[in-house]
Amino acid sequence: MIDKYIEASKKMDALGGGSNKKCYVFDDAVLLKGSFVNKGEEYQIRKERLNFLKQNGVNVCTVLENATINGERYELQEKAKGKELFHQEYSPTLEEQQNFLETLDSLSSKDLSFYEKFLNDWDKILQMGFDVDPSKSSNFFYDGESISFIDLNITNNYDVRRPWMLREAAVVLRGGGLLWQCKDVFEEAKEKVKIIYQKIGKVGLSLGEDIEEFILYADPYGRFDLQECFKSYKK
Ligand SMILES: Nc1ncnc2c1ncn2[C@@H]1O[C@H](COP(=O)(O)OP(=O)(O)O)[C@@H](O)[C@H]1O
Numbered sequence: 001m002i003d004k005y006i007e008a009s010k011k012m013d014a015l016g017g018g019s020n021k022k023c024y025v026f027d028d029a030v031l032l033k034g035s036f037v038n039k040g041e042e043y044q045i046r047k048e049r050l051n052f053l054k055q056n057g058v059n060v061c062t063v064l065e066n067a068t069i070n071g072e073r074y075e076l077q078e079k080a081k082g083k084e085l086f087h088q089e090y091s092p093t094l095e096e097q098q099n100f101l102e103t104l105d106s107l108s109s110k111d112l113s114f115y116e117k118f119l120n121d122w123d124k125i126l127q128m129g130f131d132v133d134p135s136k137s138s139n140f141f142y143d144g145e146s147i148s149f150i151d152l153n154i155t156n157n158y159d160v161r162r163p164w165m166l167r168e169a170a171v172v173l174r175g176g177g178l179l180w181q182c183k184d185v186f187e188e189a190k191e192k193v194k195i196i197y198q199k200i201g202k203v204g205l206s207l208g209e210d211i212e213e214f215i216l217y218a219d220p221y222g223r224f225d226l227q228e229c230f231k232s233y234k235k
């Protein structure tokens with residue numbers, strides 16, 4: 001099956017955007033290409049673990065098939081629903097800033113169960129030995145209903161990664177440094193981010209997280225007072 005996608009990809013443009021892997025997007029799947037695509041021996045383990053997660057309702061994309069042709073590695077994956085959570089740009093245009101605000105608006109209107117699902121999925125993914133890379137919003141897809149995780153590699157590093165989960169989730173849900181790039185919508189965006197942080201904080205509390213630590217690290221730029229967000233329920 002993968003052969004037909006590889007053949008078709010030769011007449012297609014890969015997604016741009018400074019990532020490691022080339023990605024060819026089809027209606028029903030994506031084809032990834034490049035040296036960062038997992039080696040054959042890791043492929044079966046990833047496939048089994050991703051299937052297990054999927055069967056347990058976690059929002060991941062399963063891998064369908066892989067191939068190495070003339071030294072090029074390919075992997076066919078189920079296509080994630082929606083689009084990149086945020087499109088990170090160094091100097092976003094006004095339109096891009098408004099898109100950012102719209103996504104924040106959508107996220108901030110979600111109820112706590114949305115955040116519980118996001119964090120529980122993240123935890124289960126880590127438990128299966130995968131690493132979640134929070135450094136790029138492009139590793140998270142959002143369709144207005146739920147967030148899916150892509151770009152998952154096995155590191156078997158649960159004990160190291162898990163304590164960072166809440167802080168990393170906070171950074172992901174504000175688009176990393178994008179908040180400070182979106183100068184024209186900054187004040188409005190900041191208010192949305194505060195609502196999002198209140199919600200992650202509430203879910204975090206019920207997960208037994210150390211909220212003081214979260215507050216300390218969630219805002220590395222220190223430009224707005226996270227303490228404010230938590231006052232409402234810390235008392
Ligand atoms: N399963 C998928 N569904 C939809 N798009 C994907 C999928 N996998 C990858 N992509 C697209 O290709 C890009 C690069 O893939 P990714 O696995 O994140 O590789 P890397 O970040 O290492 O280059 C992603 O940011 C995304 O836009």
Ligand SMILES: [Mg+2]
Binds near residue numbers: 019136138139151
């Ligand atoms: Mg990626």
